Amino acid sequence: MPEKIEKVLVALGGNALVKAGQRGSIEEQSTNVQGALAGVVELIRQGHRLLLTHGNGPQVGHALLRAEAARGRAYDLPLDVCVAQSQGETGYLIQHCLHNLLQRAGITHRPVATVVTRTVVDRADPRMAQPTKPIGPFYSQEQAAELGATGWQMTEDAHRGYRRVVPSPLPRRIVEAEVIQRLVEEGVVVVAVGGGGIAVSAEEDGTLTGVEAVVDKDLASSVLAVELGMDLILDLTSVEQVYLNFGTPQAQPLASLTVTKAKTYLTQGHFAPGSMGPKIEAAIHFLEHGGRKVIVTEPGKVQEALAGEAGTHVYPDGGRPAR
Numbered sequence: 001m002p003e004k005i006e007k008v009l010v011a012l013g014g015n016a017l018v019k020a021g022q023r024g025s026i027e028e029q030s031t032n033v034q035g036a037l038a039g040v041v042e043l044i045r046q047g048h049r050l051l052l053t054h055g056n057g058p059q060v061g062h063a064l065l066r067a068e069a070a071r072g073r074a075y076d077l078p079l080d081v082c083v084a085q086s087q088g089e090t091g092y093l094i095q096h097c098l099h100n101l102l103q104r105a106g107i108t109h110r111p112v113a114t115v116v117t118r119t120v121v122d123r124a125d126p127r128m129a130q131p132t133k134p135i136g137p138f139y140s141q142e143q144a145a146e147l148g149a150t151g152w153q154m155t156e157d158a159h160r161g162y163r164r165v166v167p168s169p170l171p172r173r174i175v176e177a178e179v180i181q182r183l184v185e186e187g188v189v190v191v192a193v194g195g196g197g198i199a200v201s202a203e204e205d206g207t208l209t210g211v212e213a214v215v216d217k218d219l220a221s222s223v224l225a226v227e228l229g230m231d232l233i234l235d236l237t238s239v240e241q242v243y244l245n246f247g248t249p250q251a252q253p254l255a256s257l258t259v260t261k262a263k264t265y266l267t268q269g270h271f272a273p274g275s276m277g278p279k280i281e282a283a284i285h286f287l288e289h290g291g292r293k294v295i296v297t298e299p300g301k302v303q304e305a306l307a308g309e310a311g312t313h314v315y316p317d318g319g320r321p322a323r
Contacts (some may be wrong), residue, residue, distance in 0.1 A: 030093055116194075139163065
C-alpha cells in the first residue's frame with residue numbers, strides 16, 4: 001500500500017456480516033466479521049488511520065420484524081430507533097471482533113470505539129417519495145407478494161430474491177463528524193455511520209428530529225470521508241469487481257475507471273439502484289471532493305486490491321487512466 005495513503009475509510013457491506021443463505025445469527029455474523037476484518041488488521045499494523053462503516057440491511061430488517069411480532073405486547077419502534085439499535089448491535093460485534101484480532105496479532109496500542117451516528121437529511125428530498133433502499137432478509141416471490149399485501153413495498157434485489165424497500169434520502173452532513181475526526185486523529189479505530197447513520201432532519205431552532213427512512217451506507221460514508229479528509233475509500237462488498245451488464249451473459253468486469261466513465265456507465269443503467277448504483281455515486285462524490293481513490297472489492301481480496309491486483313479502482317479525472 002502506498003505510504004502517502006494514511007487515512008482510510010473501510011466500508012463493510014452487508015455480506016461482511018450476513019452471507020447469502022444464512023439466517024444472520026450472532027454466531028454467523030461474528031464469524032463473518034472476523035473473516036472480513038483480516039485485511040483491516042494488516043492496515044492497522046502498517047500504521048494507517050482507519051474509520052470503519054457498515055451496512056445494516058438485514059439487522060434493521062430483523063429489528064422491524066421483531067417489533068411487528070411484538071406489537072401490542074411491547075412498545076412500538078420507529079425506523080430511526082431500529083437503525084440506532086442496529087448500530088449498537090453491529091458496532092459491538094465489529095468492535096469486539098477487531099479488538100480480539102488486534103490482541104492476537106500483538107497490536108495492543110490501537111483502541112477501537114463505536115460512535116452512534118446521526119445523518120442529517122432533507123424531508124423535502126424527492127427520494128422520500130420513492131422507496132428504493134432494500135432492508136431485511138430476502139424473500140421468495142410468493143412471500144414478497146404476501147408481504148406486499150400488508151403494505152410493505154417489495155422489490156427484487158440483485159437477482160438474489162425480494163426485499164422490503166424504504167425511502168433513502170441523500171445524506172447532507174454527519175452530526176458526529178467532529179467527534180469522529182478527533183478520535184481518528186488520536187489513532188482510535190472508529191466504527192461509525194452504521195447503516196448510513198440514523199436519519200434526522202434539522203429544524204429551524206437547531207434541534208434534530210428522527211426521520212422514517214434509511215440512508216445509504218455508501219453515500220453517507222462518502223460524505224463523512226469528505227468531511228474528515230480521508231485519502232482512500234475501500235468498499236468491501238459481495239463481488240471482487242464492479243461489472244457492466246451484471247447478472248447477464250454479457251457481464252464484463254472493470255479493473256479501473258475514471259469519474260467520467262463512472263458517470264457514463266451510471267447513466268446507461270449498468271449499476272442497479274439500491275445495489276452497486278449507490279457505491280458508484282458515493283465514489284464519484286468522494287473523488288470530486290478531494291478523495292484520491294476508491295477501491296471496490298470483496299473482503300478476502302483486500303491485500304491484492306491494495307497491490308493493484310484485484311478489485312475495481314476508481315480514480316478522479318486526470319488521475320490514473322482506466323484500463
